[in-house]
Amino acid sequence: MNNLIVQKYGGSSLATLEQIDFVAKKVKKRLDDVNKIVIVVSAMGNTTDELVELGESFLKDSKNVENLRDFDQLLSTGEIISASLMSMSLRKNNVKAISLTGQKAGIFTDELHGSARISSIDEKVILDELIKRDVVIVAGFQGVSEYGEVTTLGRGGSDTTAVALASALNAEKCEIYTDVEGIYTADPRLVKDSKLISNISYDEMLEMASLGAKMHPRSIEIAAINNIEMIIKHTMYESEGTRLNNNEIKMEIRNAVTGIPTSKGVSKVTINNIDDKPGIASSIFLPLSNMGISVDVIVQTAGNDGKTNLSFTLNDNDLESCVNELINNNVSKKEFIKTQSGLGKISIVGTGIQNQPGYASRMFKTLSKNNINIEMITTSEIRITCIIKSSDLDLAAKSLHKEFIK
16 A cells, blocks of 8 residues: 555553553644554553563463463453554544454464464455555554464564564555654663664664664564664654664775663573583473573583583573473483573674674773673674673673774
């Protein structure tokens, strides 16, 4: 459909009825420039956290499929409330609108409750509604499995919903509205001199998002694959925001580091004295994968006398389940498993890093000068990441920003 855009509004933008009405007026004004708008909404304010707390009171001792199914149904209600209220507010403002759940919108997923992935979208459902109306509001973060069960896409999944719909509907762009002006070179709460990034590539943004920047990594993947232009903006006032695409022309001489993302809530697991033989890594990580536990940095030391040590990082919330799974699957005895919490990640990200030497040494030297110890290191073509103590993140971010961001 020509002149169609997708907009996504986060929970902080919809926390009160007054904010919902503000957004409705904003959408009405946007219709002066475009023909049709599809809106994806998150749950109001802290609604999802409140629903999680309610549901987890019954999930502490049992996470069977039936409980996870009901948990998804519970969590999905937050976005449905937002969508319904937004639709009513738009009609109050004389805009023809209708709200749809993820299921009604034709968003199909796999069956993995809590972190489902979108398999297909029946775009005809929304396009048919847009023939009769100017705006369709879709409850984000949710879909339906082939067996008709409600599923959720994981925290931040409304970003993924929005970009997937923009692709399926062949929208001109996807606008993400939130409580910040866009993507910054560093967390403004840690670094006062952080700067708004006007343009950023998909690859850079994917690295930033996976390391703590305010975007859902899966949404970036979809945008990159389908070449969807995204714009991240502040909801409450007009700003240029951050434009996400691959259209910016970059010369060889430039600031190679685009941003310095940070994230807390990291734990390290070290398994000592494991057999140094083919298949051992699979025996460790396959059970964790089956439980939906994602690991990040992996380091294996050189073997000695047929034994080796292996360390990896994961989210703090998964630490206890991880250790129990390793013991229950006879991967290792409890006395050989060491854990460390209170860690964080800090990275330098930029496409210019891959072809210019010296960035790793400058990063390590800067951290050393500030007496910050590096626990683990991992790299990609456009990223260098260090695992450090969470208590050092503030100083590390300030120091690295001063070193790399001009």
